[in-house]
Amino acid sequence: MHNVLVTGGSRGIGLAIATRLAGAGYNVIAVARRETEELAAAVRASEKRLHFRACDLAVIDAIPAFAKLVRDEFGAIYGLVNNAGLGTEGLLATMHNSEIEALVQLNVLSPIILTKYIARHMMADGAGRIINISSIIASTGYNGLSVYGATKAAATGFTRSLAREVGKLGITVNAIAPGFIDTELTHNLSDEGRKRIAGRSALRRLPDTEDVARMVEYLLGEGGRNVTGTVFTIDAGNTA
Amino acid sequence: MSVRLKVTEAIKQIAKEQHVTLPELTDGLSLHETGFDSLAFAILVARLEDELGVDPFTISEDAAFPATVGDFVRAYENVPA
Ligand SMILES: NC(=O)c1ccc[n+]([C@@H]2O[C@H](COP(=O)([O-])OP(=O)(O)OC[C@H]3O[C@@H](n4cnc5c(N)ncnc54)[C@H](OP(=O)(O)O)[C@@H]3O)[C@@H](O)[C@H]2O)c1
Numbered sequence: 099m100h101n102v103l104v105t106g107g108s109r110g111i112g113l114a115i116a117t118r119l120a121g122a123g124y125n126v127i128a129v130a131r132r133e134t135e136e137l138a139a140a141v142r143a144s145e146k147r148l149h150f151r152a153c154d155l156a157v158i159d160a161i162p163a164f165a166k167l168v169r170d171e172f173g174a175i176y177g178l179v180n181n182a183g184l185g186t187e188g189l190l191a192t193m194h195n196s197e198i199e200a201l202v203q204l205n206v207l208s209p210i211i212l213t214k215y216i217a218r219h220m221m222a223d224g225a226g227r228i229i230n231i232s233s234i235i236a237s238t239g240y241n242g243l244s245v246y247g248a249t250k251a252a253a254t255g256f257t258r259s260l261a262r263e264v265g266k267l268g269i270t271v272n273a274i275a276p277g278f279i280d281t282e283l284t285h286n287l288s289d290e291g292r293k294r295i296a297g298r299s300a301l302r303r304l305p306d307t308e309d310v311a312r313m314v315e316y317l318l319g320e321g322g323r324n325v326t327g328t329v330f331t332i333d334a335g336n337t338a
Numbered sequence: 339m340s341v342r343l344k345v346t347e348a349i350k351q352i353a354k355e356q357h358v359t360l361p362e363l364t365d366g367l368s369l370h371e372t373g374f375d376s377l378a379f380a381i382l383v384a385r386l387e388d389e390l391g392v393d394p395f396t397i398s399e400d401a402a403f404p405a406t407v408g409d410f411v412r413a414y415e416n417v418p419a
Contacts (some may be wrong), residue, residue, distance in 0.1 A: 218383065221380055
């Protein structure tokens with residue numbers, strides 16, 4: 099049974115990914131700072147295929163030890179889904195520097211360092227799948243999301259070059275770029291705004307967390323065997 | 339098995355897997371001359387972390403990777419307990 103580490107697996111997109119993968123037979127380790135009621139319920143229903151391990155991934159110095167802890171407890175990690183992230187909005191001119199730093203720290207630095215410590219064991223094991231959750235904001239613009247957009251563009255840049263670096267060892271690296279999805283991260287978006295985005299999308303609706311989870315399942319499975327270094331947009335045609 | 343022996347055994351094992359022909363492993367041998375590429379070193383550090391339970395290059399404040407086989411082995415021998 100392949101182990102898959104899903105960061106930010108306690109709610110929203112990460113919880114949907116973790117639950118789906120556990121249902122598909124993977125052994126899933128969901129990481130977040132706190133376990134939510136929803137995750138605890140999913141863990142109970144999973145017949146020991148879904149586990150929660152707490153870690154504040156913004157504390158960069160704690161990441162090497164956490165990666166080792168997970169490996170010591172569960173064994174080789176086959177899949178890594180870098181999903182934990184902040185979605186702080188703000189006009190650049192007035193955003194507090196600490197908010198800018200926190201965004202870059204959790205969305206860029208943290209997944210890069212975690213990937214370093216997980217990927218090198220994948221290298222030694224000769225197999226692995228890495229999936230980074232980016233956003234359509236990485237390649238389109240949105241007022242108030244310049245810093246967030248920069249961090250999500252970092253995820254796709256990281257994906258392409260790392261795919262080149264580790265491909266020789268049978269490891270794939272891909273990114274998923276979702277459009278707006280209803281989660282806590284986007285709770286600031288008004289009903290009005292939501293309708294506007296849906297109305298501008300080819301399919302006249304918004305994607306949901308399950309759509310992203312299905313793509314992750316595909317990339318981890320046989321279908322993803324020869325897919326690497328690429329970005330999958332899931333936005334109901336918002337950027338089409 | 340001593341730390342030194344474990345390190346050299348791991349180097350030989352990875353050389354075999356990566357189809358690298360190693361020169362004789364003396365302390366003075368530059369790591370460049372081992373024929374290992376950066377990928378092979380990454381695998382080596384990961385294997386040794388599994389086997390010895392430490393990664394001296396993460397613990398170390400010094401960002402520089404050792405230059406010779408001797409320096410590399412000593413990095414593992416001198417890990418603070
Ligand atoms: N929702 C969207 O419209 C949308 C669109 C495109 C891309 N995305 C991306 O999708 C990913 C997930 O977003 P979401 O909407 O599901 O967000 P969410 O509902 O806010 O969930 C974020 C997850 O990350 C965890 N997390 C936050 N800070 C953490 C920390 N310091 N250490 C460890 N875990 C931490 C949270 O748990 P704790 O708070 O307990 O730590 C939670 O599990 C993000 O990378 C986001 O950028 C979202």
